[in-house]
Amino acid sequence: MTSPLRLxxxxxxxxxxHELRQAEEDGxxxxxxxTRWHRAGGPRAPRRAGASPHPASPYLxxxxxDLLDELADLPSTLADNEPTDLYEVKSLCPNWPTSxxxxxxxxxxxxxxxxxxxxxxxxQAAWLGRAAGCLLGKPVEKLPLTxxxxxxxxxxxxxxxxxxxxxxxxxxxxxxxxWNRRSAPTSxxxxxxxxxxxxxxxxxxxxxxxxxxxGRDFTTTDVARLWLxxxxxxxxxxxxxxxxxxxxxxxxPPHTARHRNPFREWIGALIRADVHGWTNPGAPAAxxxxxxxxxxxxxxxxxxxxxxxxxxxxxxAATGTSDIHTCLRTGLTVVxxxxxxxxxxxxxxxxxxxxxxxxxxxxxxxxxHSSYHWVHAVPNTALLAAALTHADGDFTASIxxxxxxxxxxxxxxxxxGSIAGLLAGSPEALPSRWTTPLKNRLATTVGDFDGTxxxxxxxxxxxxxxxxxxxxxxxxxxxxAPHP
Numbered sequence: 001m002t003s004p005l006r007l008x009x010x011x012x013x014x015x016x017x018h019e020l021r022q023a024e025e026d027g028x029x030x031x032x033x034x035t036r037w038h039r040a041g042g043p044r045a046p047r048r049a050g051a052s053p054h055p056a057s058p059y060l061x062x063x064x065x066d067l068l069d070e071l072a073d074l075p076s077t078l079a080d081n082e083p084t085d086l087y088e089v090k091s092l093c094p095n096w097p098t099s100x101x102x103x104x105x106x107x108x109x110x111x112x113x114x115x116x117x118x119x120x121x122x123x124q125a126a127w128l129g130r131a132a133g134c135l136l137g138k139p140v141e142k143l144p145l146t147x148x149x150x151x152x153x154x155x156x157x158x159x160x161x162x163x164x165x166x167x168x169x170x171x172x173x174x175x176x177x178x179w180n181r182r183s184a185p186t187s188x189x190x191x192x193x194x195x196x197x198x199x200x201x202x203x204x205x206x207x208x209x210x211x212x213x214x215g216r217d218f219t220t221t222d223v224a225r226l227w228l229x230x231x232x233x234x235x236x237x238x239x240x241x242x243x244x245x246x247x248x249x250x251x252x253p254p255h256t257a258r259h260r261n262p263f264r265e266w267i268g269a270l271i272r273a274d275v276h277g278w279t280n281p282g283a284p285a286a287x288x289x290x291x292x293x294x295x296x297x298x299x300x301x302x303x304x305x306x307x308x309x310x311x312x313x314x315x316x317a318a319t320g321t322s323d324i325h326t327c328l329r330t331g332l333t334v335v336x337x338x339x340x341x342x343x344x345x346x347x348x349x350x351x352x353x354x355x356x357x358x359x360x361x362x363x364x365x366x367x368x369h370s371s372y373h374w375v376h377a378v379p380n381t382a383l384l385a386a387a388l389t390h391a392d393g394d395f396t397a398s399i400x401x402x403x404x405x406x407x408x409x410x411x412x413x414x415x416x417g418s419i420a421g422l423l424a425g426s427p428e429a430l431p432s433r434w435t436t437p438l439k440n441r442l443a444t445t446v447g448d449f450d451g452t453x454x455x456x457x458x459x460x461x462x463x464x465x466x467x468x469x470x471x472x473x474x475x476x477x478x479x480x481a482p483h484p
Contacts, residue, residue, distance in 0.1 A: 004055070006051050006053070006055070007051065008049070008050025008051040008237070008241075009050045009051070009237055009238050009241045009242065009263070010051075010241060010242065010245055011051050011052065011055070011056075012056075012061050012064040012065050012068070012260075013042060013043060013052065013055075013056035013060055013061055013064045014043075014045055014046060014050075014051055014052050015064065015068060015242075015260060015261075015262050016037060016042065016045075016064035016067055016068055016071075016262075017042070017043060017044045017045025017046075018045040018262035018263065018373070019068055019071050019260075019262035020033070020034050020037070020045075020071070021045065021262075021371075021373070022262045022264075022265065023071050023074060024371075025265070025340075025371070025372070026076050026078055026082070026265070026301065027076040027077035027078035027079070028071070028074040028075065028076050028077075029074060030071055030074065033067050033070055033071055033074075036067065037063070037064070037067055040059075040060060040063055041057075041060065042056070042060055042063070042064065043056065048142050048374065050237070050238075065260070068260045068262075069260075072258065072259075072260075078301075078340075081336060081338040081339055082301040082302065082336060082338075082339045082340070083301070083336070084254075084257075084296060084300045084301050084304055086289065086292050089292070089304075089305075089308075089334075089336055092336040092337065092338070093333060093334060093335070093336060093337070094337070095333040096285060096333060096334060097283075097284045097285040097288075097312070097330065097333055097334065098285070119462050119465065120455075120458045120459050120461075120462045121425070121426045121427070121458070122318070122320065122422055122425050122426065123278060123422070123457075123458035123461045123462055123465075124426075124427050124454055124455050124457075124458035125421040125422060125424050125425060125426050125427050125429065125430060126274070126278060126314075126418050126419075126421045126422040126458075127204075127418075127421070127454040127457050127458055127461070128417075128421055128427055128430060128434070128435050128438060128454050129395065129399070129416075129417035129418050129419075129420055129421020129422070129424070129430065129434075130200070130201065130204070130274060130414045130415070130417050130418035130421065131195045131201060131414075131417070131438055131442065131454065132399060132413075132417050132421075132430070132434040132435065132438065133398075133399035133402065133403070133410075133412075133413030133414045133415070133416050133417025133418070133420075134195075134198050134200045134201065134410045134411070134413055134414035134417070135163075135187050135192065135195060135196070135198075135410075135413075135437075135438070136163060136164070136187075136399055136400070136403050136409075136410075136413045136417075136434075137402075137403040137408075137409030137410035137411070137412065137413035137414070138180060138183035138186075138187035138196075138198065138409075138410045139164045139179040139180050139183050139184050139187045139188055140164060140179070140180065140403070140409050141180045141183060141408070141409050141410050142180055142374070143177055143179075143180070143406075143409075144406065145362065145366060145405075145406035147176075147177035148403075148404060148406055148409070149359075149404075150173060150177065151164065151169065151173065151177055151179075152164060152404070154168070154169055154170055154173055155167065155168045155169055156168075158404075159358070159359075159400070159404065160400040160401075160403060160404040161396060161400055162189070162433055163187075163188065163189035163192065163433075163437075164179075164187075164188055164189065165188055165189040165190060166179075166184075166188055166190065167189070167190060183196075183410075189437075192437040192438075193437070193439065194437075194438060194439045194441035194442070194443065195438050195441065195442045195443060196443050197235075197443045197444050197445060198410060198414075199235060199236070199237060199240075199271065200271050200410055200411050200414040201414070201442060201444060202231070202235055202444055202445070202446050203271055203272040204272075204274050204275050205444055205446040205447065205449050205457075206226060206227070206230060206231060206272075206446055207272060207274075207275035207276065207294065208275060208457070208460055208461065208464065209226060209230060209446075209447060210222065210223060210226050210275075210294075211275065211279060211464045212460075212464060213226070216279075216286070216290065218290075218293065219293065220253040220254055220293050220294070220296055220297050221252075221253055223253075223293070223294050223297050224247055224253050224256070224297055227244065227247075227297075228247060230446055230447055231244075231446065232445055235445060235446075237268070238263035238266050238267075238268055238375060239257070239261055239263035239264050239266055239268045239269070239298040239299055239303065240268050240298050242256075242259075242260065242261040242262075242263060242298075243256040243257060243261060243297055243298040246259050246260075246261070253296070253297050254296040254297060256297055256298065257296055257297060257298050257299050257300050258300060261298070263375070264298065264299045264300045264301075264303050265299065265300065265301055265302045265303040265376060265377055265378070266299075266303060266373070266375045266376050266377055267303075267306065267375050267376070267377045267380050267381075267408050267411050268298055268299065268303070269291070269294065269295035269298060269299040269303050269304060269306060269307035269377075270303075270306040270307050270309075270310050270377055270380070270381065270411070270415065271411050271414065271415065272291075272294055272295070272307060273287075273291045273294075273295075273306075273307040273308075273310040273311040273314070273415075274310070274311075274314060274415070274418050275461065275464075276288075276290040276291040276294065276307075276311040276314075276315075277291075277310065277311040277312070277313065277314025277315040277317070277318065278314060278318060278422075278461055278465065279461065279464050279465045280311070280315045280318070280465075281315060281318035281319055281465065282315065282316075282318065282319045283315055284311070284312035284313075284315040284316050284330050284331070284333070284334065285312070285334070286315070287311035287312055287314065287315035288308040288309075288311050288312045288315075288334040290311065291304075291307040291308045291310070291311035291312075292304060292307070292308055294307065295307040295308070299377075301339070302339060302340055302341040302377050302378055303377050305334075305335045305336065305339060305341045305342075305377075306341060306377035306378075306380075306381045308334045308335065309331040309332065309334060309335050309341070309345070309381065310331065310381075310384075310415060312330055312331045312333065312334045313327045313328060313330060313331035313419060314327075314418065314419060314422065315330075316330040316331070317419055317422045317423050318422060320425065323393060323423075324388050324389070324391075324392065324393045324419070324420075324423060325389065325392075327419070327423075328345075328349065328385055328388060328389065331345075332345060332346075340378050341377065341378055341381060344368075344369070344378050344379070344381065344382040345381060345382055345385045347365075347368065347382065348361075348365060348382035348383065348385045348386035348389070349385055349386065349389050351364050351365065351386055352385075352386040352387075352389035352390040353389060358386075358387075358390050358401050358404070358405075359404075361386050361390060361405075362383070362386075362404070362405040362406070365379065365382055365383055365386060365405070366379075366406070369382065374406075374407045374408060375407070375408050379407055380407050380408050380411065380412055383402065383405040383406075383407060383412055384402055384412050384415055384416060386401075386405070387401035387402040387405060387412070387416055388402075388416060388419060388420070391416075391420070393420065393423055394420070395417070395420040395421060395424050395429070395430050395431070395434070396431055396434070398416045398417065398419070398420035399413045399416050399417045399420065399434075401416075402415070402416035402417075427454075438454070440453040440454055440455060441453060442454065442457070
């Protein structure tokens with residue numbers, strides 16, 4: 001007899017547990033609903049897994065859906081400081097960047113020059129950096145901070161400076177802290193053979209298709225249609241999986257982000273932000289607004305701000321004239337200053353500036369954000385900002401600090417690598433131990449991109465940067481399927 005599927009991130013009894021925690025975080029008062037749930041025998045949300053091991057009774061499953069809807073109707077005390085509507089967000093940001101046309105007046109050439117090999121070279125470094133940082137974090141994803149430190153330390157790799165390895169690892173330590181089951185065969189130093197598929201690379205590919213097909217003025221509905229055409233449902237997780245399910249249930253964007261979606265402030269929108277920054281060099285406001293239209297399909301409030309922050313940071317980095325500290329300050333200009341995300345980023349940057357020992361920075365961040373889930377956008381964006389600040393632009397230090405800080409290791413490593421790679425300016429500026437194992441090859445189930453080289457991806461990205469309107473693009477970008 002085969003075991004049940006038990007699909008992760010959609011079981012209603014688990015969604016209810018996550019929504020109770022989300023309600024506490026965003027200023028609602030869920031105590032009465034929580035009492036009803038637990039008195040009925042309802043479980044708490046799984047701490048690290050995507051689903052509890054056994055299904056709840058039909059009664060509890062029905063009750064959980066009713067209570068999810070009741071929780072959604074509770075008022076939030078943080079609503080005034082943490083809106084999702086773009087107009088309201090901008091009204092709270094006193095230093096919102098002046099609107100500029102990407103690559104136009106006010107935008108500096110990205111590193112070696114606009115429209116030529118210099119731009120493509122910088123973008124290739126960003127793509128490679130994103131892949132390397134993601135791959136570094138994959139084997140320790142979901143592991144606690146203690147495990148990451150012990151696994152690296154036992155093989156002489158702490159502080160972290162290179163790939164994780166199983167060589168020389170004591171068997172008892174491996175048994176206590178097993179590698180991520182899906183990633184270990186493709187992401188340890190001894191078995192890396194190109195870039196394996198990962199959602200942190202799938203979403204940038206999807207956003208290349210998005211801008212190619214719809215231009216800079218794409219809508220959130222355009223994002224939804226593209227996902228239904230090109231993104232296998234099984235390659236979605238957390239907020240993206242719930243929003244995908246909502247689309248199939250007939251829920252219209254942007255209601256897809258809120259309807260029974262307790263993951264709407266998690267990290268998923270942040271990992272989709274890179275292309276919005278890469279294609280808007282020198283225009284952080286435009287990058288943030290694109291990221292907002294993308295993010296609201298699946299996220300609200302701080303989940304959206306994390307994407308806007310990242311896109312603005314990358315847009316500033318793409319000028320080739322700003323250091324990482326200027327880029328991070330630019331990113332903060334598009335985040336409501338009294339939001340939990342802004343406050344967490346400020347604290348993280350201050351910790352990184354204050355302490356020479358990055359382990360101490362990480363320990364203080366984990367203490368400050370212990371109530372959040374390990375995939376939530378607030379602690380992960382704070383860690384990202386701390387890692388980039390502490391590394392001061394160095395590529396290896398950026399990705400290694402981001403990964404060594406725990407939480408969502410592959411996503412944090414990917415974004416840190418994208419930003420630090422862009423600042424480095426060329427693949428040659430990245431240490432070969434990070435780029436050579438990638439073999440200029442990316443695996444994916446998105447479109448016709450499987451096996452594509454990072455040099456080709458850089459060329460395609462540069463074309464979208466220099467031609468903001470929809471243009472035909474060569475293989476591997478396929479034509480859009482007709483809609484009825």
